[in-house]
Amino acid sequence: MxxxxxxxxxxxxxxxxxxxxxxxxxxxxxxxxxxxxxxxxxxxxxxxxxxxxxxxxxxxxxxxxxxxxxxxxxxxxxxxxxxxxxxxxxxxxxxxxxxxxxxxxxxxxxxxxxxxxxxxxxxxxxxxxxxxxxxxxxxxxxxxxxxxxxxxxxxxxxxxxxxxxxxxxxxxxxxxxxxxxxxxxxxxxxxxxVGETQLPDTEVTRAPEADVERFHGFFEDFLAATGQRDHVREKNALLMRRLLGRAHPTEREIHTLLGTFRKANTKLEHADHLAAKYDEPPYPREK
Missing domain, CATH: 3.40.1280.10 (SPOUT methyltransferase, trefoil knot domain)
Structure with a gap:
């Protein structure tokens, strides 16, 4: 115009x-x-x-x-x-x-x-x-x-x-x-x-708190397995909790993260087991 x-x-x-x-x-x-x-x-x-x-x-x-x-x-x-x-x-x-x-x-x-x-x-x-x-x-x-x-x-x-x-x-x-x-x-x-649009309902349903807490448990196990020092692990765990608190993850999102960290933790545990079995150096730890 x-x-x-x-x-x-x-x-x-x-x-x-x-x-x-x-x-x-x-x-x-x-x-x-x-x-x-x-x-x-x-x-x-x-x-x-x-x-x-x-x-x-x-x-x-x-x-x-x-x-x-x-x-x-x-x-x-x-x-x-x-x-x-x-x-x-x-x-x-x-x-x-x-x-x-x-x-x-x-x-x-x-x-x-x-x-x-x-x-x-x-x-x-x-x-x-x-x-x-x-x-x-x-x-x-x-x-x-x-x-x-x-x-x-x-x-x-x-x-x-x-x-x-x-x-x-x-x-x-x-x-x-x-x-x-x-x-x-x-x-x-x-x-x-317009009565309805082609866009789906945008309301987000937050994942159940029990699933979110399971994720935090997996994430803390992951941090421990990577060999970070205690105070660093505590800080990173808190940062993740704050991040998810703001993000309000959906059930699908939190289940995807649960699966990813479950597999990561399993691989890290297996690596530690093999290192102990064959007397190899463990995963490098922070000094």
Whole structure:
């Protein structure tokens, strides 16, 4: 996004919700309408295709275009749209800016913002994360409005929209390409639009403490077998305990470590046995 349009950009500690509260939140999410995406006078079919693809990635399906270029099925838009060429792009509606303003709670996107309240069109503005939290309370059809590649949404257009959103970027070059800006914003909005992602549950279940303590026992045996002095072994054993305490190893991880150190200790014991049997020097010890 460039010119006047910075696409929108990016802020724990509450108690766990009860089952009733979680159910209510789920019902609210189900009732909440997914935003539509509006692009005002896009100049490049490829950017329209990129936005359609980002919509498909993040659970949005309703694309509306104000005075768009021709979108041929053998052209850039369909080439850039990925699987969105199957539904989002061919089902896009052509609308007027007036229709969008009249029928939706609107959020305009801009790269250039007001630094204080003297610029009423561009201040105050929200980042994408702030916008996501704000829209959780909006029970109305909502439209995310993007402007032109070259100059974005102008002040007159922004003045007719309900909210303004901007992506924080480096002050030396804050202007994003239109397709990039849409992708960043829709990604940050995903909690409102995506029920499940391809990523597995990231909650980590710590290994049972009995297994963790078994590992520490194996590790102390290993340190003893390597011939370290007592105070060094004690220090290293403590460091390992602190390390695992911070890491919260999973059951699979701790079992892997248990197997590794079990084999290492067995080999070291066998080496000591052979050294004693054949009257060879033992494993070198620290002096």
């Amino acid at each position: 460039s010119g006047d349009e910075r696409a929108p950009a990016t802020g724990e500690g509450a108690a766990e919700p009860t089952d009733a509260e979680a159910s209510a939140e789920s019902d609210d999410a189900a009732d909440r309408q997914t935003p539509v995406v509006v692009v005002v006078e896009p100049e490049t079919p490829g950017n329209v295709g990129t936005i359609a693809r980002a919509m498909k990635n993040f659970g949005l399906t309703d694309l509306k275009l104000v005075d768009p270029p021709e979108l041929r099925e053998d052209g850039e838009a369909y080439g850039f749209a990925g699987h969105a060429r199957e539904d989002v792009l061919p089902n896009a509606d052509e609308v007027t800016f007036e229709e969008v303003v009249a029928n939706y709670h609107t959020v305009g996107t801009t790269a250039i913002t007001g630094e204080d309240d003297r610029s009423h069109e561009r201040f105050p503005f929200k980042t994408p994360v702030e916008l996501r939290e704000s829209l959780k309370t909006v029970d109305a059809p909502t439209a995310i409005v993007f402007g032109r590649e070259g100059r974005g949404l102008n002040n007159e257009e922004l003045s007719r929209l309900d909210e303004v959103c901007s992506i924080p970027a480096d002050d030396d070059y804050p202007v994003l390409n239109l397709g990039q800006a849409a992708t960043v914003l829709l990604y940050e909005m995903r909690d409102l639009t």
